[in-house]
Amino acid sequence: MHPDLEALLALQEKDQAVAAVDEALQGLEPEQRTLDEALAAAERALEAARRGVGEAGRRRDELEGKIASYRTMQEQRRQRLEWVRGAKEASTLMAELDLARSVLAKEEAEFLRSGDLVTEAELKVLEVEQALAKVREGQAAQREALAGRREELAAQRERAVAERDAATRLVNGALLGRYERIRRGKAxxxxxxxxxxxxxxxxxxxxxxxxxxxxxxxxxxGCEACGVLLYAAE
Ligand SMILES: [Zn+2]
Structure with a gap:
């Protein structure tokens, strides 16, 4: 066997070891993604529930403001009624008062319902907070195990890269350059x-x-067609 070939084959073996660790690291990704996605979904649900409280509160405040202004207008009509002289004008005002009273009653009922909706939205937040805590709790052990495996593989990778670097020192410079060029290609x-x-x-x-x-x-x-370096197997 060509003297440089042995060193090259040893280097290739080290590169394959690095690649195997990289693949193992990649292999952790789907599990990690599944955990992250489940957590993100629970977090999004909480954000939505909190927005729900905000929206329900704004709706209730809006109705409160509307009712207050209706009441003021109604009070003004009552005062005008006390000073009015003509019968026609008085009856018009009375009709207005009646109409406004029924509108106000509807708005007040709506306001009560809006208060219930705020309470409901707040309960929903509590429920979703609990669900999120449960997701976190349920994932803790799996996340810890995953982090442990990743740490282990990272250490393995560091060792494999160091061995790889050591192996390059045994290959002559020109040949190492050629080897690296081929590695960057398709083979x-x-x-x-x-x-x-x-x-x-x-x-x-x-x-x-x-x-x-x-x-x-x-x-x-090298192969004339694809460029890889060739050797005769023992
Ligand atoms: Zn070839």
Whole structure:
């Protein structure tokens, strides 16, 4: 085997170890997302419930203001009625007073209902707060376990990267550059074993001359079609 090839294969092995840890870290994401989404939904529900209290309160205050101004107007009509002289004008005022009284009664009933709606909205907030607390409580153990696994994998990754860096020091500079360039390309790996008389990655036939060089370990040859480095498996 070509002397540099051993170092390259060792490096590739370390890169695969880093990739495996990365994949394991990625594997934690769906569980994390599920937890986050459930929590976010419960938080949104609480925000909505709190907005509901605000809206119900504003509606009640609005009605309160309206009723106060109706009452003032009604009082003014009563005062005018005391000073009025003509019978026609008096009866018009009386009719107005009657009409306004029934409108006021309706508004007052509406005001009572609006107060009930505020109470209802406040109870809803309490209920949703409890539901949110329950979600948090229910997730605590799972979140802790997840954080523990992530921490463990992060430490593993740190070790794997350090080993990877150590492995690069054993590869000659030009070859390392070539290896890194191939890694940035489309092939999942930079080195592939010959597959019969073909490239182990793209399965394009390798000319006999070059295959012999590879098999003898005389030089490190790249595939003419896909560019990966080729070696002869033991
Ligand atoms: Zn190829």
């Amino acid at each position: 999942p790996l930079a080195l592939y074993a010959l597959h019969g008389d073909a490239c182990g990655h793209c399965f394009t036939a390798v000319p006999t001359q070059r295959r012999v060089l590879i098999q003898r370990g005389a030089s490190i040859e």
